[in-house]
Amino acid sequence: AQSxxxxxxxxxxxxxxxxxxxxxxxxxxxxYLFWYVQYPNQGLQLxxxxxxxxxxxxxxxxxxAEFKKSxxxxxxxxxxxxxxxxxxxxCAVSVTGGGNKLTFGTGTQLKVEL
Amino acid sequence: EPxxxxxxxxxxxxxxxxxxxxCVPISNHLYFYWYxxxxxxxxxxxxxxxxxxxxxxxxxxDDQFSVERPDGSNFxxxxxxxxxxxxxxxxxxxxxxxxxxxxxxxxxxxxxxx
Numbered sequence: 001a002q003s004x005x006x007x008x009x010x011x012x013x014x015x016x017x018x019x020x021x022x023x024x025x026x027x028x029x030x031x032y033l034f035w036y037v038q039y040p041n042q043g044l045q046l047x048x049x050x051x052x053x054x055x056x057x058x059x060x061x062x063x064x065a066e067f068k069k070s071x072x073x074x075x076x077x078x079x080x081x082x083x084x085x086x087x088x089x090x091c092a093v094s095v096t097g098g099g100n101k102l103t104f105g106t107g108t109q110l111k112v113e114l
Numbered sequence: 115e116p117x118x119x120x121x122x123x124x125x126x127x128x129x130x131x132x133x134x135x136x137c138v139p140i141s142n143h144l145y146f147y148w149y150x151x152x153x154x155x156x157x158x159x160x161x162x163x164x165x166x167x168x169x170x171x172x173x174x175x176d177d178q179f180s181v182e183r184p185d186g187s188n189f190x191x192x193x194x195x196x197x198x199x200x201x202x203x204x205x206x207x208x209x210x211x212x213x214x215x216x217x218x219x220x221x222x223x224x225x226x227x228x
Contacts, residue, residue: 101159
């Protein structure tokens with residue numbers, strides 16, 4: 001079965017600083033990987049996805065993630081944090097033949113400080 | 115932009131009562147899902163639905179749960195006899211294909227069982 005691990009349940013950065021949210025996956029078959037964002041009292045919004053094309057994936061709001069098979073990682077980055085980025089971020093995995101059933105990580109709460 | 119809509123946004127029910135959570139998936143999507151998120155925990159897969167039948171369900175999705183697509187637009191989750199531990203945020207999601215695309219989520223229904 002596939003799984004994801006998100007290191008750091010809470011991350012705090014200064015406005016303008018680099019955002020790095022970590023995600024490692026486990027899968028016995030090639031995975032599809034996703035990052036979702038959840039703003040307070042809202043649903044899950046798809047930020048970006050890796051589906052075996054380019055390993056560097058660009059998403060909305062200036063976020064990007066790089067798939068590194070050797071490290072089984074799919075970390076989310078943004079060069080310069082903005083106050084509006086404060087939210088909870090979830091990494092998720094699905095696999096070929098597994099439908100679009102998503103297995104989520106525990107989430108990382110991003111706080112952006114002035 | 116097309117979106118998944120869920121009603122109601124909040125529901126309070128007494129233990130043992132039946133509840134129906136409603137969802138309108140994105141119109142050209144064929145695959146539908148329910149997930150739940152108990153407060154402070156990860157988002158968990160409940161069930162996937164395609165071509166008017168369940169394609170996969172998790173261990174959580176026991177006989178107390180059922181799903182239905184009663185017409186061409188709605189997708190419902192019924193909990194027959196609610197328990198306190200059913201209190202959670204329930205998310206409906208839909209996708210165009212059955213693999214590799216991720217899913218688009220609704221805003222969620224917060225169910226509180228008292």
